[in-house]
Amino acid sequence: MMLDGRFEERSDDPHVLARLSLLAGDDVLPEIPVSALEVDTVLTVADVFDPLKEQLDTYGLAHVQFREPPSRDQFRQLGEQLGTLMSETDPTVAPFVEQAVILNLISRFGHGADPTLQPFSSDYLTLHSECSSRPLNDQPRYITLLCLEPGDNPDRAQTVVVPMEAVAAQLPEPILQILMETRYRHCINGPMLARPTTNGLAFSFRDFRAAALDWTTEGKASASEVGAALRLLLHSMYRRDLMSGVCWRRGLMVVIDNCRFFHGRTSGPTMPGNQTRHLIRLRIL
Numbered sequence: 001m002m003l004d005g006r007f008e009e010r011s012d013d014p015h016v017l018a019r020l021s022l023l024a025g026d027d028v029l030p031e032i033p034v035s036a037l038e039v040d041t042v043l044t045v046a047d048v049f050d051p052l053k054e055q056l057d058t059y060g061l062a063h064v065q066f067r068e069p070p071s072r073d074q075f076r077q078l079g080e081q082l083g084t085l086m087s088e089t090d091p092t093v094a095p096f097v098e099q100a101v102i103l104n105l106i107s108r109f110g111h112g113a114d115p116t117l118q119p120f121s122s123d124y125l126t127l128h129s130e131c132s133s134r135p136l137n138d139q140p141r142y143i144t145l146l147c148l149e150p151g152d153n154p155d156r157a158q159t160v161v162v163p164m165e166a167v168a169a170q171l172p173e174p175i176l177q178i179l180m181e182t183r184y185r186h187c188i189n190g191p192m193l194a195r196p197t198t199n200g201l202a203f204s205f206r207d208f209r210a211a212a213l214d215w216t217t218e219g220k221a222s223a224s225e226v227g228a229a230l231r232l233l234l235h236s237m238y239r240r241d242l243m244s245g246v247c248w249r250r251g252l253m254v255v256i257d258n259c260r261f262f263h264g265r266t267s268g269p270t271m272p273g274n275q276t277r278h279l280i281r282l283r284i285l
Helices: 014-023 045-059 072-082 091-096 115-120 164-169 173-179 223-237
Strands: 003-007 037-039 061-066 102-106 125-128 142-149 159-163 182-184 194-197 200-203 213-217 244-246 252-257 261-265 278-284
Touching (some): 014 125, 037 045, 045 061, 045 072, 045 252, 072 102, 072 142, 072 278, 091 102, 102 115, 159 164, 164 261, 173 223, 213 223, 252 261
Parallel strands (some): 037 061
Antiparallel strands (some): 061 252, 102 278, 125 261, 142 252, 142 278, 159 244, 159 261, 182 213, 194 200
């Protein structure tokens, strides 16, 4: 037996105030807890790949500082060593795509941009796992970001990461059970919001902000119990002590395991300045 419902956040939900404080405020989050691998010059992909992969397997994050950013081809080759590159097929982002798989994340728009253009705005991005509404085999395993220009203020527009394992540890077993029996309603073949993996519990979930989240549960939970589970999940995601961030520098590359970390972004200036933040991204299956 399945039950359908709709989740909509309330203005007095604890995560709403926490989200604004953490993502839209002026505080600088602590740096990600993985020391950067210093790379002077990229001669071959193999020079970088082995230590990068070791960091990624150990921590779920890799953190590499190049003296100068790798070329687009070198960046792509590194991604190909990690897995299969995902094509960027959304027509909305087509003007920002190179070589079909490299997305240019440029802060071209100010706050309040169309939601589909938020990755290219200076507004904050809510915490999420990438492509959470797609079937599991179409969700990337890794997100790779490389900084070409950090922008006018590197302390703003930080990429934020939150470990899923730490979020799961805040949730009581009955709540976790509900999340492991609930999925997005429109994604019939999609995964449950939470699922066990060899690295602990992984989530396929996005904070939809003020937009509605339509869900289906295959367990015995009532609509109010599913709503309570989602509110507690969101509250647990926005704990300051679980968050760390990236203050971008030219040549810095970060790889995020999409099965081990939620990620998002703090807000930048209200309008981009003369030197806009420019990252390039690969999504890797």
